[in-house]
Amino acid sequence: MLVLVGVLLVIIGFAIRLNPLIVVTVAGIVTALLGGMNPLQILDAFGTGFSSSRSVTIFVAVLPLVGIIEYFGLQEKAKLLIAKLARLTAGRVLLGYMVIRQVTAAVGLNSIGGHPQTVRPLVYPMAEGAALRRYGHVPEAVKEKIKAQSAAVDNIGLFFGEDVFVAVGSILLITTFVDTTYHLHLEPLQLAIWAIPTAIAALLIHGFRLLRFDKALDRDYAKATVETVGAEN
Amino acid sequence: MINVEVVYWLVGILFLAWGFLIARDVAHPKRWGSSSFWGLLGLCFFYGTWVQAGTAPGWVLGIAVLVLVLLASTGLLRDGKPGTSGPAEREASAAKFGNKLFIPALTLPAVTVILVLLAPVLKVGNVPLLDPKNTTLVALAIGAVAAVVVALMLLKPKHPLTPVFESRRIIESIGWAALLPQMLSTLGILFTKAGVGTAVGTLASGMLPKGSLIAGVLVYCIGMFVFTVLMGNGFAAFPIMTAAIGWPVLVQTFHGNPPVVFAIGMLAGFCGTLCTPMAANFNLVPPALLEMKNKYGVISAQIGTAIPLLGVNVVLMYFLAF
Structure with missing residues (x-):
C-alpha cells in the first residue's frame, strides 16, 4: 500500500503547478524506492520504460507536414471555413465548429483549432454576434455562458476526435503499456476504430445540448423582456 | 522489411x-540549452533501439532522461520563435490554394489506412514489407513522408527544407510538453513494476462483488x-486502473476483447478530463483567455456532457467487449 504514495505525489505536484516533468520523475523515483529498487535498477527502469514508450512521441513525425501546410495558410483557410457558419444561431455556430474540430482532429489535424488559435479570435465572437443579431443585445450573464460554451466545444471536439486518429498519444500509450506489461500485441488502428462509437455519442450528446442552449437563450430573453416590460408598467 | 526502429530513427533525425x-x-534566447535538449532527445531515440534489443544498458538512457528533465525544468529550454510566413502572405496563399491545402493533410490518413489494409499481401519474396508487429506505426511514417512529398509538389515552397524549418517552429512552441506523454507512459510502466496497480486492485476488489461483470466494467x-479527475489526465490513470481492474478482471477473468476494453x-x-481543474490547459487557461468571471465556467459547461458520456462508455464497453 506504501507505493500509493507515488500517486499522491502526482496529485499534489500537479495541484501546486510544479513542472509536470519533474513531478512525474520524482513520483517515479519515490515509487521505485518504496517498491524496493536500488538506484541502478531505477535508472535502468527509466531507460527501458522510455525506450519502449518511444511510440508515444511518434506524433512528431507528422509535424513537418503540419508545418508546411500551416506555412501556406492552413489555419487561415480553416478560419474562412469556420466563418461560413456566421449566419447561424449561437448554438448552431458552436455545433458547426465542434463538427469541424472533431472531424479534423480525427484525421490528425488537431492543430487547426485551439483556444488561442480559433476560440478567442473566431468562435466566441461569432457565437456572440449570432446572439446579438437575434436578440439585439447581449447582457454580461449571456456573454459568460457563450464564452464557456465556446471553450467547451473545442475541448469536447478535440478529445473525442483525436482518439480516432492512430498517431495520438493516448492510443499509443495504451498499446505501449499493454504490449510491454502483458505481452499482448495490439495495433493502434484496432483501438482507434473502437473510439468511434464514443466519438459519435459525444457529438450526439453535446450537439443535443447545444441545440437546447439556443432554446434556453430564447427563454432567458423572453423572460428578461417580460420582466423589463413589467417594470416599466 | 521496414522495421519500426526505422520509424524511431526518422523521429530521431527530426529531433x-x-x-x-x-x-x-x-x-535564440536559450540557444545551447534548447539545442542540447532536442539533440539529446534525438540521440535517445537512436540509443533506444539497442536498449530494446537488450544489447545496450538501460541505465545510460535513464541518466539521459533525467538530464532531459533537468534541462526542461530549469528554464534552459525556451522557444526561439523562429520566423515564418506573415499573416498577409498566409491569407494570400490560403486564397490561392483554397481547399487544395487539405490534400496533403488527407494524404496522411489515406496512405496510412491503405497500407495497413494491404500489409498482409505486401511481401517481397516471403518477407512482409511492413513490420507485422507494428504495421500501423510503419504505415503512418510512410504516410507522413508521402504527405510531405505531396505538399512539396503541390505548394512548391522556395526552400525544399521548409517542412523541417516549420516543424521546428511547432516543436519549439510545444516545448517540454512534447516529452510529457512519453514520460507519463514511462511512469505507468514504473508504477506497475512497483506494484501500484496491484495495490489499487486490492483496494477495489473489496468493493467488487465476485463474478459480476457489470460491477467490473463500472469500477474500471x-x-x-x-483517477483522471485527481491526476489531471487519463495517461497517468490508465496504467493504474488497467493493472488494477482492466487486465486481471475484465480481460483475464471475463475474457473481454482487449482493444475495446x-x-x-x-x-x-477523457470524460474526467472535462471535469477537472487539474487539466489546467483545457479548463482553466481558456476562462482566463476569454476573460470570464467564473474560472470554473468551462468545467460547468462540460459536466453536463461528461457524465452522460461516461454512462455511454460503460454501456458500450459492456455490450461491445463481452
Missing part, C-alpha cells in the same frame, strides 16, 4: 535536425474517471 537549427540560431470506467476505458478517463 537532431531541430537541435542543429537551434544551435545555428544566434538570436468510474475508476478511470476518478482499453480504448473505451481511456475515453472514460
Whole structure:
C-alpha cells in the first residue's frame, strides 16, 4: 500500500503547478524506492520504460507536414471555413465548429483549432454576434455562458476526435503499456476504430445540448423582456 | 522489411535536425540549452533501439532522461520563435490554394489506412514489407513522408527544407510538453513494476462483488474517471486502473476483447478530463483567455456532457467487449 504514495505525489505536484516533468520523475523515483529498487535498477527502469514508450512521441513525425501546410495558410483557410457558419444561431455556430474540430482532429489535424488559435479570435465572437443579431443585445450573464460554451466545444471536439486518429498519444500509450506489461500485441488502428462509437455519442450528446442552449437563450430573453416590460408598467 | 526502429530513427533525425537549427540560431534566447535538449532527445531515440534489443544498458538512457528533465525544468529550454510566413502572405496563399491545402493533410490518413489494409499481401519474396508487429506505426511514417512529398509538389515552397524549418517552429512552441506523454507512459510502466496497480486492485476488489461483470466494467470506467479527475489526465490513470481492474478482471477473468476494453476505458478517463481543474490547459487557461468571471465556467459547461458520456462508455464497453 506504501507505493500509493507515488500517486499522491502526482496529485499534489500537479495541484501546486510544479513542472509536470519533474513531478512525474520524482513520483517515479519515490515509487521505485518504496517498491524496493536500488538506484541502478531505477535508472535502468527509466531507460527501458522510455525506450519502449518511444511510440508515444511518434506524433512528431507528422509535424513537418503540419508545418508546411500551416506555412501556406492552413489555419487561415480553416478560419474562412469556420466563418461560413456566421449566419447561424449561437448554438448552431458552436455545433458547426465542434463538427469541424472533431472531424479534423480525427484525421490528425488537431492543430487547426485551439483556444488561442480559433476560440478567442473566431468562435466566441461569432457565437456572440449570432446572439446579438437575434436578440439585439447581449447582457454580461449571456456573454459568460457563450464564452464557456465556446471553450467547451473545442475541448469536447478535440478529445473525442483525436482518439480516432492512430498517431495520438493516448492510443499509443495504451498499446505501449499493454504490449510491454502483458505481452499482448495490439495495433493502434484496432483501438482507434473502437473510439468511434464514443466519438459519435459525444457529438450526439453535446450537439443535443447545444441545440437546447439556443432554446434556453430564447427563454432567458423572453423572460428578461417580460420582466423589463413589467417594470416599466 | 521496414522495421519500426526505422520509424524511431526518422523521429530521431527530426529531433537532431531541430537541435542543429537551434544551435545555428544566434538570436535564440536559450540557444545551447534548447539545442542540447532536442539533440539529446534525438540521440535517445537512436540509443533506444539497442536498449530494446537488450544489447545496450538501460541505465545510460535513464541518466539521459533525467538530464532531459533537468534541462526542461530549469528554464534552459525556451522557444526561439523562429520566423515564418506573415499573416498577409498566409491569407494570400490560403486564397490561392483554397481547399487544395487539405490534400496533403488527407494524404496522411489515406496512405496510412491503405497500407495497413494491404500489409498482409505486401511481401517481397516471403518477407512482409511492413513490420507485422507494428504495421500501423510503419504505415503512418510512410504516410507522413508521402504527405510531405505531396505538399512539396503541390505548394512548391522556395526552400525544399521548409517542412523541417516549420516543424521546428511547432516543436519549439510545444516545448517540454512534447516529452510529457512519453514520460507519463514511462511512469505507468514504473508504477506497475512497483506494484501500484496491484495495490489499487486490492483496494477495489473489496468493493467488487465476485463474478459480476457489470460491477467490473463500472469500477474500471468510474475508476478511470476518478483517477483522471485527481491526476489531471487519463495517461497517468490508465496504467493504474488497467493493472488494477482492466487486465486481471475484465480481460483475464471475463475474457473481454482487449482493444475495446482499453480504448473505451481511456475515453472514460477523457470524460474526467472535462471535469477537472487539474487539466489546467483545457479548463482553466481558456476562462482566463476569454476573460470570464467564473474560472470554473468551462468545467460547468462540460459536466453536463461528461457524465452522460461516461454512462455511454460503460454501456458500450459492456455490450461491445463481452
